[in-house]
Amino acid sequence: MFAYVVRRVLATIPVMAIVALFVFSLLYIAPGDPAAVIAGDQATPEDVERIRQSLGLDRPYLVRFGSWVFDIMRGDLGVSIFTNLPVVTMIKQRIEPTLSLMIVTLCLAVSIAVPMGVVAAWKVGTWIDRAVMGFAVLGFSVPVFVVGYLLAYIFALELDWLPVQGYTSFSQGFVPWIENLILPAVALGSVYIALIARITRATMLEVLQQDYIRTARAKGAGQTSILFLHALKNAAVPIVTVIGIGIALLIGGAVVTESVFAIPGLGRLTVDAILRRDYPVIQGVVLLFSFVYVLVNLAIDLLYTLFDPRIRY
Amino acid sequence: MNRRDLLKASAVAGAAGALPRFATAQPAQNRVLKMVPQANLTSLDPIWTTANITRNHGHMIFDSLYGLDANFVPQPQMAEGHVLDDGGKTVTITLRPGLKFHDGEPVRAQDAVPSIARWMKRNPFGQKLATVVESLEVVDDRRLRFKLKRPFPLLFKALGQVSNSPAFIMPQRLAETDAFQQVREAIGSGPFKFKADEFNSGSLVVYERFADYVPLSSGTPSLTAGPKIAHFDRVEWNIITDASTAAAALQTGEIDWYEQPPPEIQQLLRRNRGIAIEAIDPLPLTGILRFNHLHAPFNDKKMRQAILPAISQEDFMQAVVGTDASIYRTGVGLFTPGTPLANDAGLAPLMGPRSIDRAKALMREAGYTNQLMRLIGPTDILAPAAMTQVGADLVRRLGFNADIALSDWGTTVTRRASREPVERNGWSMLFTSFSSVDFVDPAAHFPMRANGANAWFGWPTVPRLEELRDAWFEAPDLATEQRLAREMQTVAMDDLPYVPIGSYMSMTAIRRNLTGRVPGLALFWNIRRT
Numbered sequence: 001m002f003a004y005v006v007r008r009v010l011a012t013i014p015v016m017a018i019v020a021l022f023v024f025s026l027l028y029i030a031p032g033d034p035a036a037v038i039a040g041d042q043a044t045p046e047d048v049e050r051i052r053q054s055l056g057l058d059r060p061y062l063v064r065f066g067s068w069v070f071d072i073m074r075g076d077l078g079v080s081i082f083t084n085l086p087v088v089t090m091i092k093q094r095i096e097p098t099l100s101l102m103i104v105t106l107c108l109a110v111s112i113a114v115p116m117g118v119v120a121a122w123k124v125g126t127w128i129d130r131a132v133m134g135f136a137v138l139g140f141s142v143p144v145f146v147v148g149y150l151l152a153y154i155f156a157l158e159l160d161w162l163p164v165q166g167y168t169s170f171s172q173g174f175v176p177w178i179e180n181l182i183l184p185a186v187a188l189g190s191v192y193i194a195l196i197a198r199i200t201r202a203t204m205l206e207v208l209q210q211d212y213i214r215t216a217r218a219k220g221a222g223q224t225s226i227l228f229l230h231a232l233k234n235a236a237v238p239i240v241t242v243i244g245i246g247i248a249l250l251i252g253g254a255v256v257t258e259s260v261f262a263i264p265g266l267g268r269l270t271v272d273a274i275l276r277r278d279y280p281v282i283q284g285v286v287l288l289f290s291f292v293y294v295l296v297n298l299a300i301d302l303l304y305t306l307f308d309p310r311i312r313y
Numbered sequence: 314m315n316r317r318d319l320l321k322a323s324a325v326a327g328a329a330g331a332l333p334r335f336a337t338a339q340p341a342q343n344r345v346l347k348m349v350p351q352a353n354l355t356s357l358d359p360i361w362t363t364a365n366i367t368r369n370h371g372h373m374i375f376d377s378l379y380g381l382d383a384n385f386v387p388q389p390q391m392a393e394g395h396v397l398d399d400g401g402k403t404v405t406i407t408l409r410p411g412l413k414f415h416d417g418e419p420v421r422a423q424d425a426v427p428s429i430a431r432w433m434k435r436n437p438f439g440q441k442l443a444t445v446v447e448s449l450e451v452v453d454d455r456r457l458r459f460k461l462k463r464p465f466p467l468l469f470k471a472l473g474q475v476s477n478s479p480a481f482i483m484p485q486r487l488a489e490t491d492a493f494q495q496v497r498e499a500i501g502s503g504p505f506k507f508k509a510d511e512f513n514s515g516s517l518v519v520y521e522r523f524a525d526y527v528p529l530s531s532g533t534p535s536l537t538a539g540p541k542i543a544h545f546d547r548v549e550w551n552i553i554t555d556a557s558t559a560a561a562a563l564q565t566g567e568i569d570w571y572e573q574p575p576p577e578i579q580q581l582l583r584r585n586r587g588i589a590i591e592a593i594d595p596l597p598l599t600g601i602l603r604f605n606h607l608h609a610p611f612n613d614k615k616m617r618q619a620i621l622p623a624i625s626q627e628d629f630m631q632a633v634v635g636t637d638a639s640i641y642r643t644g645v646g647l648f649t650p651g652t653p654l655a656n657d658a659g660l661a662p663l664m665g666p667r668s669i670d671r672a673k674a675l676m677r678e679a680g681y682t683n684q685l686m687r688l689i690g691p692t693d694i695l696a697p698a699a700m701t702q703v704g705a706d707l708v709r710r711l712g713f714n715a716d717i718a719l720s721d722w723g724t725t726v727t728r729r730a731s732r733e734p735v736e737r738n739g740w741s742m743l744f745t746s747f748s749s750v751d752f753v754d755p756a757a758h759f760p761m762r763a764n765g766a767n768a769w770f771g772w773p774t775v776p777r778l779e780e781l782r783d784a785w786f787e788a789p790d791l792a793t794e795q796r797l798a799r800e801m802q803t804v805a806m807d808d809l810p811y812v813p814i815g816s817y818m819s820m821t822a823i824r825r826n827l828t829g830r831v832p833g834l835a836l837f838w839n840i841r842r843t
Contacts, residue, residue: 036726038362044769045730047435049362050493082355082515084495093513149557157561163560165553262553262562263514272353272515272554275693277723 003300011153012294019290020072020283023254024065027279033057034081034277070284076282077287080273087284090269097167098265100177101257103249104185109192110243116193116199117239121208124201139194144253148187148260155183165262184261188253190234192246199242203235210234237306244300253288338536343842346827347423348570349559350835353552355516357499358490358509363477365748372537372547373520374415375481375501378406378425379473380537383595383833385753387469390529390536391420391482391502393455397659399424401464408455410673411526415506416483420456427488429457429472432480432690438471438756439480441786466642467786475537475834476575477757504528504543504838518550518839534831534839541838544829548837561835563822567676569842571822572835575695576635582822589825594833596649596749597642600629600700601760603743604811605702607774610684610713611741617809619675621662623711626815632699633746634817641817645678647761647802650816652800653791658807663813669710676711683714686741689729691722700744700814710744728768744814750833752792755782755801760811773810788812 035052052058059067071078075088120132154166162183168176207213208231216230255267266285271279304311348649353364359371380390389395395406412420426449433439433446447460460470472480482488487496499507505520513519528540551568553559561577562568562586572581572593578678582588611617630641646663648654688708690701701719708715718740720743725743733739762768763775763783781801782792788794805811822831831838 031720031727032731033727034723038356038364038729041756044767046731046767047493048730054491054493056449080514083357084497085514088513123610130750152558152561156565164557164565165566166551166562166567197746234434259555260558262516262551262555264513264552268515268554272355275721275723276355278355 001305007214007300008298008301012298013284014293016287016291017293018037020069020287021065022177024068025284027180027277028061028064030164032277034279037276038082038126049115052280068280072287075155077284080281089286090281091284092264094264094308095267096169097263098254098258098267100167100170100181101184101188101254101263101265102247104178104181105189105250106193106243109189109196109246112189112274113193114200114232117197118204120194120201120233121169121204122196124205132201136194136198139197142190143207144187144256145260146183147190148257151183151187152261163176165299167263167265180261180263180282183258184263186259187260188250191253195246195249196239196242200235200239204231204239207231207235237304240300240303247296248293251293316464324622327524328821335812345549346545346547346570346602346837346840347549347551347568348835349548349553349562349568349572350518350550351573351581353515355514355552355696356495358495359481360431360478361495364564365476368476368479369558370499370507371479371481371501372503372834372836373505374482374499375479375483375504376412376503376541377473377480377537378408378429379469380475380539381470381475382535382538385536385750386538387473388532390538391425395469401466402461404459404461404468405452406457406459408457409527409529410455411527413527414502414503415500415523416482416484417525419454420482421454421485422451423454424485424488427458427485428482429480431483431488431492432491436474436478436480436757437759438467438474439478440791441756442468442471447584457671457777465786466789467606471756473537474733474757476748478535480613502526502542505548506559516552518552520548520550522546522562526636528838534829536831536833537836540814542745543838544841545837560619560822563824566824569824569827573695573819574822576633576820579820579822580635587768588822590641590820590822592818593821593835594749595820596651596753597818598696598746598748599645599649599752600633600744600746602700602704602747602814603760603769603771604770604773604809605739605741606810607732608739608741610686612680612749614680614808616676616681617812618662618807619679619681620672620707621809621812622668623672623707624663624814625667626663626813629700629703629744630815630817632703633696634820635813638821643815645816647752647758648754648798649749652749652753654754654795656795656799656802659803662806665804672711681713681814685714685716685735687716687718687739688742689720689725689740690716690744691725692719693721695744696817697722697725700746704742705743719796732772746817748819755785755798758829761801761805763805768810771810773808775804775810778808778810778812779803 015084035048035055037055039048039051079086116132120129123129152164155162162179166180168180170177213226215229216226254265255271258265258267270285321411329653338622350366354366354370356362356367360366376391378392379387382388385737391408391412393407393409395404397404408420414420429449433443445462445465447462450458452458474480484500491498503525504523508521522543529541532539532781534540556575560574560582563571579590583590606612606616626643626645631724634640644649644660646660674701688705690697694697728740729743731739735741755761759769763773763776763778765772778801781797783799788797826843827840829841829842831839
């Protein structure tokens, strides 16, 4: 097991190297020039060129790539072209809101979606099943920003229960922290709830047909015990898989959600950096996201062993 | 329902509530002013970048030797006064006593001289000034001296420039930074201090009232002239990129001021009795159609002139601000409407009934043979995007073999720098707009420059226009300036370095309990909560 974990962690190195090469190359060939953005609308072409030189953007591709890789190997993600702040500092400023949003969304989604899927499977063919599946279709179909605007309109503008926008750090108290996260988490979690609920239902339906479920019933086990102890545990592997895949959805969805609710997270940092061609920031954040995604996959693989003892590494 | 409809619906419903409500998370704080600025603040150096948001940041934390009043007349600001000697060729400026930087150090002439020297390397007005400056030296801690090759009547106006990298005074150690490198600290002597420890680009910018700031003891606040008195202990710029969210935050009282709401949001915010929608600047911005003069088809004057009968300034302006005729102007020429140099010389081709057919006939006469032309423009900056859409429709109706290349702003500003022909990814036409102060006179007026390779993107060459511009810098009085302005406009409307496509007001949304706002820019002195 330990050897497997070590192998998987080491395997992230070539993955990250490929991501780094890909991101750098993509940005290099993409249209856009941060010097032109910095110089502004009134700048002359000569001004733009002088700024390009001062930023080192006129250096050849290989020189720039080599310098960037060398810095990364020393743990230095570079400095933002615009703010002059180290990329690591900017990521540190933004990581808490994104992490908070993802954790709250994940908790919310799993705690709602799994029971929904289980109940839908249990009551298959009834109005409850149809209602759950109807919600799932809705969750998939309605874009996150639409859900976000509707929630903000109802719960912030009309009812005045929650703030429209912004983020309050956890260090300033749990209540203001969670107040700012409820609406974005529900908006972001709607797709996620739909996805997990559907998978849970489908997997549970299959498991509930198994002989050992019939045996459990014959033993006189209660319905709750059958559903959540016998069936759900055996259905857990695909559910955990989809939760893992869903992390990628969360990362993508966070970009939109953070914009709608003005949350200063990594998603907005990425969008802002892309729009102004702040290469070091884009590269740093994409590398971070890739690394997180690789780690999540590793964590999911390890979780399999908890739910299914037959799986060994 | 598309996204815009949803935005409208949510804002309508919010506005229907009419009276402001206060969110539980953000109680009203009388000593704090919260504003959603026009853009994210990324760079802190207003000399290094000409971005308007950085200019506004500059006015928060820096001060300049001279300010301009609402009539664009220079008034001493950090300067106590000046003395002209040698027939105006020697100018000695004395600093007001007691001025301090935010780090506690006194403001000295030793700071002002390198600040002006750095500014002269980047600002076009400053570059012009540099051509007549023989020397700029420190006399003593409070006095600096210009020695000029010849009198430069516009010296104080140059030093008081409001937009496009104003001549802000920085501490010497920062002012000595290369003009093409960004300064490392944001320390000025203005009425507000920048809170570097709370700066989160893309989210929050915080300023604190500078307790040691010494405002002018007399005068009336007017643009950047007069006393700058800060009535708020803390000003927060909350960066909210989503217009609907910003509007909702204004309605709930989470913010006090939304600098540039888009037109559809303005209409809805008007229904809220607690919010005023007003022009941030009493003078309008001006939109332009810029030709690339280096390549066909618009390297031919007759081709540029040919499309004039089809250009409707009204169409362009309505696309930008809507149909309310009180917030846009037509019949606009080179200079900002309502300012002393604005005139109607040479504008006849843009007036009267518009005709696509007439334009097509002129295109045929000019010898248009279906050459490819490329219109470039952004989709993510409101006014240029709207003007580009109207322009795209226009070139299609005119029958151009047109490639409409729309992209984000970052790509557009890169593409416009290309001097290649259309076949090699170059461009033929673009639309953008400039603020009122940029077009008040020829000093900062980029698009009218017609000095070929050194001109603004599009690179027109019109020697006569350059001669007239040079003559304007030497103009001894307003009457001469106005005569030269008419001549410039006549030449420009004939040779067409660009086509003015109308002017429009930039509207702002602000809570009605805020009074005393200084019109012109998003300025934070004098404004107070009642």
